Amino acid sequence: MSDIALRVPFRDRPLGRSLAEYRESPGAVAAFVVTLLVLLAALFASQLSPQDPYDLSKLDLMDGTLPPMSKSLAGATYALGTDEQGRDMLSAILYGLRISLTVGVVSTVIAFALGSSLGIYAAYRGGRFDSFLMRVVDLQLSFPALLIALVLLVVLGQGMGKITLALVIVHWAYFARAARGSALAERGKEYIEAARALRLSDVRIVFRHLLPNVMPSLIVIATTMVARAISTEATLSFLGIGLPITEPSLGLLISNGFRYLLSGKYWISFYPGIALVIAIIAINIMGDRLRDVLNPRLKK
Amino acid sequence: MAVFILRRLSQSVVLVLVMSMLVFLGVFAIGDPINTLVAPDATEEERQAIVVHFGLDKPLYEQYGRFLGNALRGDLGRSFKFNEPALALIAQRVPATLELAFASLLLTVVLGIPLGLYAGFRPNARSSRLIMGVSAFGFSVPAFWLGLMMVMLFSVFLGWLPASGRGTTVAILGIPVSFLTWDGLKHMILPVINLAAFKLSLIIRLTRAGTQEVVMSDYVKYAKAKGLRNGRIVLVHVLKNTLIPITTVLGLEFGRTIAFAVVTETIFAWPGMGKLIIDSISVLDRPVIVAYLMLIVVMFIVINLVVDIIYSTLDPRMRLEDQR
Numbered sequence: 068m069s070d071i072a073l074r075v076p077f078r079d080r081p082l083g084r085s086l087a088e089y090r091e092s093p094g095a096v097a098a099f100v101v102t103l104l105v106l107l108a109a110l111f112a113s114q115l116s117p118q119d120p121y122d123l124s125k126l127d128l129m130d131g132t133l134p135p136m137s138k139s140l141a142g143a144t145y146a147l148g149t150d151e152q153g154r155d156m157l158s159a160i161l162y163g164l165r166i167s168l169t170v171g172v173v174s175t176v177i178a179f180a181l182g183s184s185l186g187i188y189a190a191y192r193g194g195r196f197d198s199f200l201m202r203v204v205d206l207q208l209s210f211p212a213l214l215i216a217l218v219l220l221v222v223l224g225q226g227m228g229k230i231t232l233a234l235v236i237v238h239w240a241y242f243a244r245a246a247r248g249s250a251l252a253e254r255g256k257e258y259i260e261a262a263r264a265l266r267l268s269d270v271r272i273v274f275r276h277l278l279p280n281v282m283p284s285l286i287v288i289a290t291t292m293v294a295r296a297i298s299t300e301a302t303l304s305f306l307g308i309g310l311p312i313t314e315p316s317l318g319l320l321i322s323n324g325f326r327y328l329l330s331g332k333y334w335i336s337f338y339p340g341i342a343l344v345i346a347i348i349a350i351n352i353m354g355d356r357l358r359d360v361l362n363p364r365l366k367k
Numbered sequence: 368m369a370v371f372i373l374r375r376l377s378q379s380v381v382l383v384l385v386m387s388m389l390v391f392l393g394v395f396a397i398g399d400p401i402n403t404l405v406a407p408d409a410t411e412e413e414r415q416a417i418v419v420h421f422g423l424d425k426p427l428y429e430q431y432g433r434f435l436g437n438a439l440r441g442d443l444g445r446s447f448k449f450n451e452p453a454l455a456l457i458a459q460r461v462p463a464t465l466e467l468a469f470a471s472l473l474l475t476v477v478l479g480i481p482l483g484l485y486a487g488f489r490p491n492a493r494s495s496r497l498i499m500g501v502s503a504f505g506f507s508v509p510a511f512w513l514g515l516m517m518v519m520l521f522s523v524f525l526g527w528l529p530a531s532g533r534g535t536t537v538a539i540l541g542i543p544v545s546f547l548t549w550d551g552l553k554h555m556i557l558p559v560i561n562l563a564a565f566k567l568s569l570i571i572r573l574t575r576a577g578t579q580e581v582v583m584s585d586y587v588k589y590a591k592a593k594g595l596r597n598g599r600i601v602l603v604h605v606l607k608n609t610l611i612p613i614t615t616v617l618g619l620e621f622g623r624t625i626a627f628a629v630v631t632e633t634i635f636a637w638p639g640m641g642k643l644i645i646d647s648i649s650v651l652d653r654p655v656i657v658a659y660l661m662l663i664v665v666m667f668i669v670i671n672l673v674v675d676i677i678y679s680t681l682d683p684r685m686r687l688e689d690q691r
Contacts, residue, residue: 206382209619209671214626218660221648222393298509305511306633306645325515325634329530333519340512351507 088360095356101349105342109165116158117143121315135334148334150323156334159320160342166316167343170227171297174234179289181235182242187273187281189243190250201247204240212237216299217308225311230303234296245288249281283361290354294347301343317343372676379668386664387438391431394657434657443661444654448647453658457640462542463533464639467631468624470546470555471563472617479567480613483574484601490579498571505568510627514561514634521557529554531636558635562627566620573616577609611681618674622667 077083090096108115119125135148135156147156189197207215219233253259254277262272301318303309305325310316315323317339324336418424425433437444443454486495505513522530534554536543545551581587582605590600629641636642640659647655 210667211623211626213629214663217629218390218393221656294507298507302509302511302630306630308645308648321512321515328515328519329523331523333523336515337519340515344508344512347509348504348507 085360089356092356095352098349098352098356101345102353105164105346105349106168108161109168112158112161112165116155116161118155118158120154120158120162134332135338147338150320150335151327156320156338159315160317160339163315163317163320163339164342164346166227166310166314167297167300167318168346170231170234170300170310170316171293174231174238174296175289175293177231178235178238178292179242179285182239183246183281183285185239186243186246186248187250187277190247190254191269191273191277197247200243204244207237207240208244212295212299213302216303217306220303220308225309227310227314230300230309234299237299238292238296241288241292242285246281246285249284250277253277253280287354287358287361290350290357294350294354297343297350298347371679372672375672375675379672382668383661383665387435387661388431390657390660390664391434392427394653394660438661443658446647446652446655448650448652448655453654454662456655457643457658457662460638460640460643462544463637464625464628464632464641466544466546467555467558467562467628467637467639468621470559471566471624472621474559474563475566475570475620476617479570480574480606483571484578484606484609486571487575487578487582488601490575499575502568502571505564506572510561510565511630511634513564514557514631517557517561518634528557530557533638554635558631558637561634562624562631565627566617566624569616569620570613573613574609577612578605581605581608611678614681615674615678618670618677622670625663625666 078087089099113119133145133149133153135145137145137148145155145157147160149155150159185200189200216230216233216237219236220230223229223233259272259276262276267276300309300316301321304316304318305322307322310319312319320339321336321343324332324334324339327333327335328337434444441454442452445451446453446456449456482498486498489495518530521528532554533543533545534550534552535548536545536551537547538544539547545555587600587604590604595604625641628637628639629645631637632639632641633645644656644659646652647659
């Protein structure tokens, strides 16, 4: 059996077809490349940075708040200027990107796993558990995510682990609702009935038959959720209740530069803001394209 | 209908009670407010006196019981920082936030619905694509970043508009408002745009999607075939039918607006309740935090209830489902 399946050329298999369709949109391809570059920049932040921005011995207060392209006392060029402590903004942005992306991706992965397991289980199980879970989901989604995250952080305190936890609590409900919805729709279809008729175990039906068919819509949601998580974290850090000063994400850098913005020293918060927005928009464009490709209902 | 409302109301009461417990427990866990209340050089007796004065020495359930009893009488405690009733303190700030919220809602409706209709009628026009592009941008970009960019451009570099505060206010029935003076209006422009940006993008998209759907329907084709004027088709046949989801979303968005006012008010130093809560969090002013959260919870429950009622009144199909 599997031999025959393998002989189908890649471009005719579902994944290959979707990839080919994704590539038809030049904007979406560009967004993918930008996202990849942003990821690599965050991953290799310590290798790419001209300076270790948090090694205080490398910072020179004499170089404080220099505009972009200024020369340092030691002769190096600060391409994006420096903050009030003489920190190279380019390096600070690369390190900040790493923190922002880590929070966004880790919180989404956990929310994805938690939310979709609960959602699929609820759809499969039905009954009281299902109606209770959906009550909680409806209730939670009737409040704005920012407000819930704000309350949670007030209670939990600051820190990367805590903001990740808050984002998981905020975002799991989206996955739970979507997973339950598509699992319910798939459950009624013939192939699940056929699997049942073959007396396959529940675990096997869920993992081998249900999950692969529910996955595409969940991946679309996950993509947009990463962007949303990054945005929410930045907002909370900007408000001063997200991350502490020892974990400077892009939002915190922007917040720090806000004071100087009003006196015309724009670069301290402008460039971190640009980095943030580029990352968010690129991920969102990717998510939109994935939605078009993976959602058969939208196809003409 | 009456049964539906009664059932929802009783659910709401339970919800408020559960939320009050969660909020109280949660805020209690934040940490000891004593250290922010007492001067570092205070003696042990002075410290003890303040602990007793605020009832912080009592066990947790007793503090909650007292809190609940007082809350039912409209007393949500006194602010540690301002030594004023927390509810009164918030109430003073509510008009500023509401002014901002209503103005941004107005901007959303006045601008968003016509733009969405236009983009829906002429989906392939270059201007429609521009509208949709800008709305996609406003939809995905974080609100606080947009606010900062506006401050940078219009206040710092161009110097056209002020970046902070409410400007000159005029009192109406004892409530100060900004929108009646030129200076106040100038102070409102940036915060209102900032607060409206997300909603505006959302409403443009919704209106466009609704319009495109309705335009294809048989009754609009029939209206065209009958030779009705375009204006009548747009207003009566298209707008009326796209308006149902828009009303619902606008209602829910009002709550979101109050929540996001936290961000806008922080950027523009607008003295509303959003700025108050951020300031209170930073000094651990427990009663104000609790009062704000309770107020928000009640507000959201009321908004959701009202939206449900409006929805079922506007859309006959919903009423039928309810009776079944």
